Amino acid sequence: MSNRxxxxxxxxxxxxxxxxxxxxxxxxxxxxxxxxxxxxLREKDAARLLVFHALRLPVWxxxxxxxxxxxxxxxxxxxxxxxxxxxxxxxxxxxxxxxxDDVRALEAEVERIERDCGREVGSTKLMAAIESAAGVVNxxxxxxxxxxxxxxxxAGFDYVMDMQTERxxxxxxxxxxxxxxxxxxYAKIDAFDVxxxxxxxxxxxxxxxxxxxxxxxxxKSLINPxxxxxxxxxFAPTEEEVDYxxxxxxxxxxxxxxxxxxVSLNGxxxxxxxxxxxxxxLRRAEASGVRK
Amino acid sequence: MKIVRxxxxxTLESSDLMVRIAPKDGGLDIVLESEVIxxxxxxxxxxxxxxxxxxxxxxxxxxxxxxxxxxxxxxxxIQTAVSRAVDEWTADWRALx
Numbered sequence: 459m460s461n462r463x464x465x466x467x468x469x470x471x472x473x474x475x476x477x478x479x480x481x482x483x484x485x486x487x488x489x490x491x492x493x494x495x496x497x498x499l500r501e502k503d504a505a506r507l508l509v510f511h512a513l514r515l516p517v518w519x520x521x522x523x524x525x526x527x528x529x530x531x532x533x534x535x536x537x538x539x540x541x542x543x544x545x546x547x548x549x550x551x552x553x554x555x556x557x558x559d560d561v562r563a564l565e566a567e568v569e570r571i572e573r574d575c576g577r578e579v580g581s582t583k584l585m586a587a588i589e590s591a592a593g594v595v596n597x598x599x600x601x602x603x604x605x606x607x608x609x610x611x612x613a614g615f616d617y618v619m620d621m622q623t624e625r626x627x628x629x630x631x632x633x634x635x636x637x638x639x640x641x642x643x644y645a646k647i648d649a650f651d652v653x654x655x656x657x658x659x660x661x662x663x664x665x666x667x668x669x670x671x672x673x674x675x676x677x678k679s680l681i682n683p684x685x686x687x688x689x690x691x692x693f694a695p696t697e698e699e700v701d702y703x704x705x706x707x708x709x710x711x712x713x714x715x716x717x718x719x720x721v722s723l724n725g726x727x728x729x730x731x732x733x734x735x736x737x738x739x740l741r742r743a744e745a746s747g748v749r750k
Numbered sequence: 751m752k753i754v755r756x757x758x759x760x761t762l763e764s765s766d767l768m769v770r771i772a773p774k775d776g777g778l779d780i781v782l783e784s785e786v787i788x789x790x791x792x793x794x795x796x797x798x799x800x801x802x803x804x805x806x807x808x809x810x811x812x813x814x815x816x817x818x819x820x821x822x823x824x825x826x827x828i829q830t831a832v833s834r835a836v837d838e839w840t841a842d843w844r845a846l847x
Contacts, residue, residue, distance in 0.1 A: 475823045476765035504759055504830040510846065511822035537841065544843045575843070 463487050463745050464609065464648050465677035465693045466686045467524065471496035472505035478512040484683040487745075488522040493538050494529075494553050502534045506541050513545035524585065526551040530563060539564075543571040543582050549608060554616070555586035556593050558603035565604045583608045585650075589616035594634045597641035607647050611679060612638045614652030625655070628669060639674055648676040657682040667692045694746035695739045703736035703743075710736075753810035757834035760827040762817055767824060769831040770813040778808055784816035797821045801828040804845050810835075 468486040470477050472493045481489055491512065497505040513523055525547045527538035542550060552564050564584060572579045584606040588594055594617070601610050612634055614625060623630045631652065642649035651670040654663045667689055670678060678689060695703070705723060710733045713721035721728050753773045760768045782795055794816055801824070802812065812828075819827070829846055833839040 474763075475761070475767075475819060475826075476763055479765050479820050479823060503833060504826070507826040507830050507833075507846070508823065510843070511826045514847065515820075515822055540841070540843060544847075 461741070462522065462608075463677075463741060464522070464650070465742075465746075466689050467611075467650060467677060467679045468683060468686060469496070469526075469653065469679060469681050472509045472525075473497045473501045475508060478508055481683070482515075482517040482521060484686055486521060486680065486683075486686050487677065488524050488549070489518070490524040490526055490551060490679070492526045493534070494526050502528070506534075506538055510541040510545045513542065513547050522548050524549040524551050526553055526587070529554050530567065536567065539567055540571055543568055543577065544575045546577070547582065549583045549585050551585040551587055551611070553587045553613070554589050554593075555600055555610075556590055557596050558599040561586055561600060561603040561607065565606055568606070580606065582606065585609050585611060587611045587613045588634070588638055589613040590620045591617075593617075594637050597637050598644060601641040601645035601647060607645070609648030609650055609676065610638055610642050611650035612652050613679075617652075628666065635670070635673060635675075643674065649674070651675045651678040653679045653681050654685070655681065657684060660688065664688060664692060690746040691750055693742055694749040695743050697748050699739050700743045700748055703739035706733060706736035707740065751806050751832065751836045751839075753807065753832070753835045754837050755835055757831050759830035759834065762815060764817050765819055765823065767814055767816040767819040767827050769827045771831040771835045772811045773809075773835075774811040775809060778802065779811045781811070781813045782816065783814070784818075786816070786818060793821075794824060797824045798828055801825045802832070805829065805832050807832055 464487050466486040467488040467490050468481065468484065469490050469492055470481050472491045491509045493505050493509060509525060525542040527550060528534035530536060550568065552560060555561060561584065568582050569579055572582060584604055585608055586600050588597060588610055614631060617634055618624055618630050639649045654666050656662060663685060667678060671693060680686060706728055709721050709723045709728060753771055756772045758770050760766050762768050780795060780798055782791060784791055784794060798812065798814060
């Protein structure tokens with residue numbers, strides 16, 4: 459599993475010059491330039507060039523760059539891929555991933571472009587967005603389809619349409635969230651939850667964040683910079699959690715120095731998963747501070 | 751490459767620019783309007799000229815209305831306008847970089 463924190467993935471329309479020029483100031487963990495649904499058909503060419511140049515700006519340090527390309531089955535997908543791999547994008551997000559073969563087809567093209575432009579083969583990572591019943595049913599095969607995959611993301615709008623339902627209190631996403639999450643955990647990659655569309659409903663947003671955090675998601679796709687701080691704070695550990703995590707890590711390190719196989723803290727055994735979790739808590743505290 | 755038709759790219763929103771390009775024989779005419787023309791006019795024109803030069807465009811009328819765009823946005827909008835104004839466009843990503 460990656461050590462990189464991926465709590466917030468901010469969506470930006472690839473055709474919006476102002477947002478592409480300034481979004482780095484919001485410091486999300488990942489920034490996702492969208493060439494697909496947020497861009498009208500007649501602006502696909504313009505958005506591709508804007509994103510190509512935006513990716514080359516020296517402002518993204520500490521922020522993972524992701525581009526959602528158009529599906530390779532459309533007239534735009536391959537040109538998008540050529541542009542963003544050559545521009546040095548860190549992660550290509552494939553929309554509407556229904557099968558493992560979709561990922562493999564993408565991977566083959568990415569490798570061809572890497573070889574062609576002299577980029578290190580394997581350096582372009584992939585993320586698969588699951589947006590249909592087929593994708594959810596095939597989530598495990600998708601999650602294990604490529605070593606380049608850093609995560610899978612559930613995309614709520616298309617999924618609920620495919621399921622002939624609509625967005626509500628989360629009941630409609632219950633199975634899909636659990637299926638995607640289990641597939642990601644089995645494959646040891648990250649899992650990202652859907653966007654929360656109503657940017658003025660802070661309470662509803664935080665309720666959903668609490669749910670997906672407790673389920674085990676790494677993070678969430680966001681459509682407004684205002685949601686970043688709320689999300690990071692919700693993912694920040696409490697002071698008590700940080701304190702306990704510090705003591706667990708200290709005990710584990712002391713045990714390691716003494717060559718102990720099993721370590722205990724206050725009479726309770728702490729095993730590897732507890733130590734791993736404590737390190738995650740400390741990483742989150744380092745990135746977000748303590749929950750306010 | 752040769753400009754064979756009129757084309758537009760970009761917007762008049764802040765941090766963007768609108769580029770209008772049209773065929774014209776006998777050299778390159780660049781008309782630039784910008785809210786920051788006194789501070790950055792020469793820089794913007796240099797980016798426009800360099801971008802056109804790298805695309806092999808040496809004839810045409812190019813009208814730029816700048817709204818405070820970064821150089822990378824200027825490049826992207828000029829390239830988009832040219833791609834829409836020529837007969838056959840194949841993206842050469844090395845030349846576009």
